Amino acid sequence: MIQSGGAAEPSPIVEALSAVVDAIQAATPTPELRVVASLVAVIVLAAVVVAVRQFGPWLKARTDDRDLTIESLRAVVVTVTVVLFGLSLVVVWRGVGLAVGVLPTDTVTGRAVVRTVLTVAILVFATVATRLTKRGIRDFGRRNGALSDHQTEITHHVVQVGVYAVALLVVFTVWGVNPGNLLVGAGFAGIVLGLAARQTLGAVLAGFVVLFSRPFELGDWVVIGDQEGVVTDITIVNTQIRTFDEEYVMIPNDVVTDTEVVNRSRKGRLRLNLDVGVDYATDVDRAAEIAEEAMRGHDLVLAQPDPHVVLTGFGDSSVGLRLRFYIDNPSARKMWKARTRVTLAVKEAFDEAGIKIPFPQRELSGRAETAGFRVAGGEGRQTARGSAANTQTDGGGHGGDDA
Structure with a gap:
């Protein structure tokens, strides 16, 4: 319907919004009441943020998608609240220009207050926007399979830097700073910042290297x-x-x-080594075959590449064997589990085949003329005579052969 003046008739939604705006402005006719209304808006914003944090755990216990849905809902609620908070300030103060003109400019409650509030609102909005984009990128990558987890992180961080860069430009504009003027002193400022924060800047540059070099x-x-x-x-x-x-x-x-x-996870598999020794009297080839069969009998050991055994050399009392086998999707828990199972399997197989795994042993004997050993701190003597006791000496000779 067209009015006689030629203007279109406002819709009911516009009329309702206009009524709300008029009511808020009528309730805050003085600067003092507007400050009070702004403080109330800040309190409401803080209360909503706290409520969202407290409501999250309760909602997680009643939903299946615990990550994406809850975080997205939180982000949407906080974003809507921040937008309403900003609109309420605009309505209460009759616009940013009027707010700056009404407040005294030579005090803390002047232009600096309005600009500070706007700066905080812009930064909060940028933070919420980066979280929303992160969830959106992650959701897109999961549903379509177009992005890996690493590519998702790269995309998120690039978008994050872009959003914060735009937010900083808006903040500069709010404070009346011309970004072009910053470029004039960029050379000198770059030197100063480079010297003062070279470690932080180095970490940031290295971060992009890590993200892209993978x-x-x-x-x-x-x-x-x-x-x-x-x-x-x-x-x-x-x-x-x-x-x-x-x-x-x-x-x-x-x-x-x-x-x-x-x-250790790059190729999706990991080779493990396990050393064992067998007695010199053992058939080494047979021992290696038995060990390989024992390794093949476990589901944690990959069939390809084939488990195998190599000789590592001659020890003091044994021939060294090195058992080599692979596991897939390596993790620390899986590695130790595989090593434990292979160790037990090889030990049982050697026991069944009668293969001896040597271990250090010493037999001491005393000279017959000394009537055995003297017990340290004891009053008597403990004798150790006979051919059985004189089999091997550690630093001494065989009893009965020495004068």
């Missing part, structure tokens, strides 16, 4: 310097691993790029 991915079993564990997170600043003692270690990315990194 020496490891999420879930990989790695050894970085003195730390060994599973990679749980990769950011542009540091890499987080969970050790096998359930400790979380944060390693700066510049340390990662400067340190030797061992990735």
Whole structure:
């Protein structure tokens, strides 16, 4: 319907919103009441954030998709609340321009207050936006299979840097700073910042190197310097691993790029070695065959590459054998489980075949003329005579042959 003046008749939704805006502005006619209304809006925003955090665990216990759905719902609620918070400030203060003009500009409650509130709102919005994009990217990668976990992390961090860069430009505009003027002193400022924060900047640059060079991915079993564990997170600043003692270690990315990194999960399989010795009187070829058959009899040991045994050399009392076998999808728990089972299987197979695994033994004998051994701290003598006791000496001779 067109009015006589030629203007379109406003919709009921617009009329309702206009009524709400008029009511809020009528309730806050003075700057003091507007400040009070702004504080109330801040309190409501904080209460919603706290409620969302407390409501999360309760909702997780009643849903199946514990990660994506709950976090997405949290992000949506917080985002809507932040938007409503910003709109309420605009309505209460009749627009940003009017708010700046109404407040005294020579006090803390002047322009700085409005700009500070806007800065906080912009940064909060940017943080929520990065979380939403992270969930969206992860959901897209899972449903379509187009992105691996590592590619998802790279995409998220690139988007994160872009969102925060735009947010900073908006903040500069709010504070009346021309970003172009910052480029004029970028050379000198770059030198100062480079000297003051070179370690942090180095970690950030190294973070992109780690993300794009992909020496490891999420879930990989790695050894970085003195730390060994599973990679749980990769950011542009540091890499987080969970050790096998359930400790979380944060390693700066510049340390990662400067340190030797061992990735035990890279190829999806890992070779394990187990050393054992057999008696010199044993048929070594037969012992090797028995050990190989024992290794093949376990589901944790891969059939290909084939388990095999190699000779490592001659020991003091045994011939050294090295048992080599592979496991797939390696993890620390699986490695120790496989080593334990193979050790028990080879031991049982050797026992059944009568193959002796030598271990250090010593037999001591005393000279017959000395009437045996003297017990330290004792009053009497303990004799050890006879041919059975004179079989082998440790640093001495055979009894009866010496004068």
